[in-house]
Amino acid sequence: MSATDYAVRAEGLRKRYAEKKTAGGGAYKLALDGFDLAVRAGTVHGLLGPNGAGKTTAVRALATLLRFDGGRAEVAGVDVARDPRLVRRRIGLAGQYAAVDEVMTGRQNLEMFGRLFHLGGRRAKARAGELLERFDLVDAADKSVGAYSGGMRRRLDLAASMILAPRVLFLDEPTTGLDPRGRGEVWDAVRALVAGGTTVLLTTQYLEEADKLASRITVIDRGRAIADDTPDGLKNRVGGDRVEVVVARAADLAAAARVIARVSVTEPETDEVALRAHAQVDDRVAALTEVARTLQDEGIAVEDIGLRRPSLDDVFLRLTGHRAELEAAA
Amino acid sequence: MSTVKTEETEKRETDPNPAAPHPGDLYPAGPERRLYWALADCWNVTRRTLTHYQRQPVTIVWQLGFPIVSVLLYGFVFGEAMAVPGDGDYREFLMPGMFASTMAFGFMGTTMAVVTDSTKGVIDRFRSMPMAPSAVAAGRGVSDLLVACAELTILGVTALLIGWEAEGGAPAAAGAFGLLLLLRFSLIWVGVWLGLLVPNAEAAGGLYAVAFPLTMISSIFVAPSLMPSWLGPVAAWNPVSSTVTATRELFGQPVSGGTWIEENAVLMAVVWPLVITAVFLPLAVRRFQALSR
Numbered sequence: 001m002s003a004t005d006y007a008v009r010a011e012g013l014r015k016r017y018a019e020k021k022t023a024g025g026g027a028y029k030l031a032l033d034g035f036d037l038a039v040r041a042g043t044v045h046g047l048l049g050p051n052g053a054g055k056t057t058a059v060r061a062l063a064t065l066l067r068f069d070g071g072r073a074e075v076a077g078v079d080v081a082r083d084p085r086l087v088r089r090r091i092g093l094a095g096q097y098a099a100v101d102e103v104m105t106g107r108q109n110l111e112m113f114g115r116l117f118h119l120g121g122r123r124a125k126a127r128a129g130e131l132l133e134r135f136d137l138v139d140a141a142d143k144s145v146g147a148y149s150g151g152m153r154r155r156l157d158l159a160a161s162m163i164l165a166p167r168v169l170f171l172d173e174p175t176t177g178l179d180p181r182g183r184g185e186v187w188d189a190v191r192a193l194v195a196g197g198t199t200v201l202l203t204t205q206y207l208e209e210a211d212k213l214a215s216r217i218t219v220i221d222r223g224r225a226i227a228d229d230t231p232d233g234l235k236n237r238v239g240g241d242r243v244e245v246v247v248a249r250a251a252d253l254a255a256a257a258r259v260i261a262r263v264s265v266t267e268p269e270t271d272e273v274a275l276r277a278h279a280q281v282d283d284r285v286a287a288l289t290e291v292a293r294t295l296q297d298e299g300i301a302v303e304d305i306g307l308r309r310p311s312l313d314d315v316f317l318r319l320t321g322h323r324a325e326l327e328a329a330a
Numbered sequence: 331m332s333t334v335k336t337e338e339t340e341k342r343e344t345d346p347n348p349a350a351p352h353p354g355d356l357y358p359a360g361p362e363r364r365l366y367w368a369l370a371d372c373w374n375v376t377r378r379t380l381t382h383y384q385r386q387p388v389t390i391v392w393q394l395g396f397p398i399v400s401v402l403l404y405g406f407v408f409g410e411a412m413a414v415p416g417d418g419d420y421r422e423f424l425m426p427g428m429f430a431s432t433m434a435f436g437f438m439g440t441t442m443a444v445v446t447d448s449t450k451g452v453i454d455r456f457r458s459m460p461m462a463p464s465a466v467a468a469g470r471g472v473s474d475l476l477v478a479c480a481e482l483t484i485l486g487v488t489a490l491l492i493g494w495e496a497e498g499g500a501p502a503a504a505g506a507f508g509l510l511l512l513l514r515f516s517l518i519w520v521g522v523w524l525g526l527l528v529p530n531a532e533a534a535g536g537l538y539a540v541a542f543p544l545t546m547i548s549s550i551f552v553a554p555s556l557m558p559s560w561l562g563p564v565a566a567w568n569p570v571s572s573t574v575t576a577t578r579e580l581f582g583q584p585v586s587g588g589t590w591i592e593e594n595a596v597l598m599a600v601v602w603p604l605v606i607t608a609v610f611l612p613l614a615v616r617r618f619q620a621l622s623r
Contacts, residue, residue: 065457089460092458099454116374116375117459117460
């Protein structure tokens with residue numbers, strides 16, 4: 001695969017901040033400590049990590065808002081350190097750290113940003129009209145952004161970052177603080193953008209969000225990429241899928257565990273209270289079919305049977321040794 | 331409910347640049363084109379602030395109403411009780427002070443606007459765009475100067491209505507207003523610097539506690555010669571005082587305290603703002619650049 005297949009590449013990015021003056025003085029905090037990233041063009045790539053892991057620093061560095069101290073980065077085919085201005089012509093930035101003007105209307109915002117993207121008055125106006133329609137904001141176009149709902153604001157934010165149809169869109173925690181409905185709206189918008197050919201780098205603390213949107217995920221912890229894989233691949237690392245059987249009668253639990261053991265790669269575990277037996281399997285569907293048939297042949301009454309995948313929460317815990325910080329108000 | 335449309339017109343939408351080239355792109359790449367875009371970007375940022383006033387007329391009513399109320403309060407409540415050197419009329423003495431204090435307090439407006447934009451992420455949005463970085467502050471400055479012109483106009487009309495007159499003639503009066511705007515110009519950079527320095531709008535509000543005595547200990551309301559002997563020189567050397575004394579002179583209502591700083595008020599009303607600009611413009615630029623550090 002050639003380098004041009006990647007819309008974003010970072011190699012060994014380093015960024016250190018001077019700590020607030022402490023007793024010792026001269027202390028540094030490494031926000032990025034040799035961070036690597038490769039995002040394929042035309043995909044959604046998730047950057048997942050707890051608060052303070054370096055997600056935002058990484059995005060700000062790649063989006064030219066922050067100079068990095070070491071390493072190399074290339075965005076949309078342009079060296080970030082060498083030509084930040086050209087990078088800015090090819091990227092969009094949306095999310096918690098890029099805002100829209102709250103006093104102006106949605107339309108005024110998009111027209112202003114359009115002129116600042118050097119479209120000129122008439123084209124800025126036309127583009128604003130297109131984007132308002134595309135992001136379903138026509139009805140609210142001439143209302144103050146201050147009166148918008150959270151989801152509408154983020155959609156306007158997305159629209160503003162799409163004015164030049166960027167090759168790479170950085171979405172920094174685009175749904176933080178949104179209610180489930182607003183979150184769904186933003187997810188729909190992101191999917192539509194990717195369908196149009198934009199590459200998206202998405203940072204999030206929500207494991208569900210990365211799982212839903214991203215085709216590949218980089219897990220970041222303490223300024224380093226500690227895993228880079230597909231969502232499924234990450235889950236497989238924790239242990240692949242499990243076949244799980246819930247029996248109707250407690251007396252059958254041991255028999256069910258024996259049936260599962262014939263196809264599983266791990267020793268089956270049983271839960272006497274939930275009447276559940278489960279174990280990890282390799283060949284998912286074949287294993288499930290085999291277990292179902294055998295249970296039926298042996299006359300074991302089954303309440304529930306299925307494949308269970310580990311969640312990204314499990315993945316995170318396994319990779320970092322600590323839990324992802326989930327939002328308090330979830 | 332589908333909130334977003336993925337329509338077939340995608341191709342057209344991803345290419346917003348058909349047809350005629352933009353006038354700014356007709357220049358050959360280089361300094362001329364950069365200058366064109368720096369000015370265009372500056373004007374677009376200025377327009378944003380003007381749009382704010384247009385959408386929130388109450389803001390501008392407050393902003394312009396405050397000096398009017400001040401003129402009436404100080405002029406009539408204190409007017410008869412205040413002493414003026416040489417037995418002059420206090421309202422006549424006060425007007426140049428009101429002009430200058432409105433200019434001086436203007437930096438708070440700049441600070442507030444900048445801190446709001448930086449905490450809300452608007453400045454980051456601008457920085458992530460291919461626009462001229464200078465336009466972020468320059469646009470702020472231009473719109474602040476336009477507002478200052480409006481404030482001076484309103485104050486001037488109010489002053490004329492209560493019987494004040496510029497007795498020094500039109501050219502001198504124009505010079506006086508020029509000096510007032512020069513003071514305001516220099517304080518834009520103080521405002522931008524402070525706006526990028528303070529963490530949030532609440533902290534910026536606290537600056538009033540510092541700004542108030544800094545403008546009060548000047549010749550705005552009282553001549554330094556009538557202050558305690560230890561305070562008088564401090565007030566006389568306050569940069570705002572030079573502008574006030576200079577405009578009193580140019581409006582044909584001179585009040586001289588006989589000290590060097592007061593005798594050379596017009597000169598110092600040019601020197602002070604230039605010094606302030608020379609110090610705070612680089613500080614503001616450095617602070618802006620430090621955002622990417």
